[in-house]
Amino acid sequence: MSTQIDPRGQRFAASVTSVVLVAALATAPGALAVTLLSLQAALFATAVALGVQRTPVAAVYRSVVRPRLGPPSHTEDATPPRFAQGVGLVFALVGLVGFLTGVDALGYVATGFALVAALLNATIGLCLGCEVYLRIPTPLIAATTRSTT
Amino acid sequence: MTTGLWVVLACLLLVVGFAVYRVRTDGRFHRRRGAEAGTPAAPTTASVLTGAGIDVPLGDRATLLQFSSAFCAPCRATRRVLGEVVDLVPGVTHLEVDAEQHLEVVRALHVLRTPTTLILDPDGHEVSRASGLPARDQVLAALARVS
Numbered sequence: 001m002s003t004q005i006d007p008r009g010q011r012f013a014a015s016v017t018s019v020v021l022v023a024a025l026a027t028a029p030g031a032l033a034v035t036l037l038s039l040q041a042a043l044f045a046t047a048v049a050l051g052v053q054r055t056p057v058a059a060v061y062r063s064v065v066r067p068r069l070g071p072p073s074h075t076e077d078a079t080p081p082r083f084a085q086g087v088g089l090v091f092a093l094v095g096l097v098g099f100l101t102g103v104d105a106l107g108y109v110a111t112g113f114a115l116v117a118a119l120l121n122a123t124i125g126l127c128l129g130c131e132v133y134l135r136i137p138t139p140l141i142a143a144t145t146r147s148t149t
Numbered sequence: 150m151t152t153g154l155w156v157v158l159a160c161l162l163l164v165v166g167f168a169v170y171r172v173r174t175d176g177r178f179h180r181r182r183g184a185e186a187g188t189p190a191a192p193t194t195a196s197v198l199t200g201a202g203i204d205v206p207l208g209d210r211a212t213l214l215q216f217s218s219a220f221c222a223p224c225r226a227t228r229r230v231l232g233e234v235v236d237l238v239p240g241v242t243h244l245e246v247d248a249e250q251h252l253e254v255v256r257a258l259h260v261l262r263t264p265t266t267l268i269l270d271p272d273g274h275e276v277s278r279a280s281g282l283p284a285r286d287q288v289l290a291a292l293a294r295v296s
Contacts, residue, residue, distance in 0.1 A: 007222070025153035033153070080220040104152070112156045119164040124171055129220025130263045134248055134255055 004075035005053050007125070009061045014122035016057050017043070017088065021115040024095075028111070029104045037096050037111060044089035052081045084121065084128040088114050175281030178268065178291035181259065196273020197258060203246060210240030211276070211295045212269040213288070216248040216260050223282040227264040234288045241292060270295060 017040060024036035046055045091114035098107030120126035150158075196207070197214070213231045217224035231243045248255045248263050258267070258275070265280040268291055276295050279287065 028153040076222045080222045083220040108156045115160045124168045
């Protein structure tokens with residue numbers, strides 16, 4: 001029914017994301033940081049729009065990394081990581097707005113949140129969709145449920 | 150050091166701290182914090198599922214009540230683990246509830262993330278709970294403390 005993916009590919013993608021975001025923060029504020037953050041936002045957007053298994057990073061994982069690791073012991077549903085990529089996209093876009101409008105503090109904080117999420121995903125496989133949903137106030141959940149169904 | 154590098158450092162410290170905490174506490178069964186001390190006026194004679202619209206028979210010995218949600222990979226793994234436990238221990242049933250469909254129960258029980266597994270006694274009272282993916286041995290040990 002739903003698309004199944006190799007969970008190690010998600011860890012790999014989160015590692016790449018972490019490296020890009022660290023580079024963006026290290027070079028911020030400036031044109032290079034904005035370029036790196038835009039690149040990462042584009043990767044997040046690709047994962048949300050086409051699926052996490054159809055990003056350039058996923059292609060690199062399939063052609064370079066997985067042949068060295070062997071087949072996965074189990075696969076996972078692609079929906080939760082896709083949701084997490086959407087959260088990452090929001091943070092990256094807010095960060096971009098911050099750096100582009102000169103509100104650097106906003107850029108640092110939003111990019112920092114995206115980095116924390118990516119690092120937790122890469123290290124302990126944190127499932128963002130499991131953490132945030134029940135902490136959202138009920139009326140907001142009702143609103144989003146209505147709009148998506 | 151630039152501001153950006155300070156942000157990176159702060160992120161790293163936050164991640165290490167949180168990761169260590171999570172690895173230590175995930176899947177560990179405990180009494181709900183404040184459950185003993187708080188609200189002595191409420192006589193907890195009713196099952197936690199009373200009035201929740203979840204009308205299923207409870208296990209003779211214990212019920213593993215699992216709260217799950219859609220965007221949740223560890224929920225599937227937890228379902229597998231609890232299924233194994235049910236096969237191993239007689240009198241134990243597994244009941245998986247979609248947290249998003251039962252937000253009132255979720256709020257009343259202070260379930261903040263999925264998966265959260267509650268162990269209920271035969272009358273439907275909460276005995277202990279664990280959030281995150283529990284290991285099979287952790288569930289078995291917690292069940293051993295029920296009876």
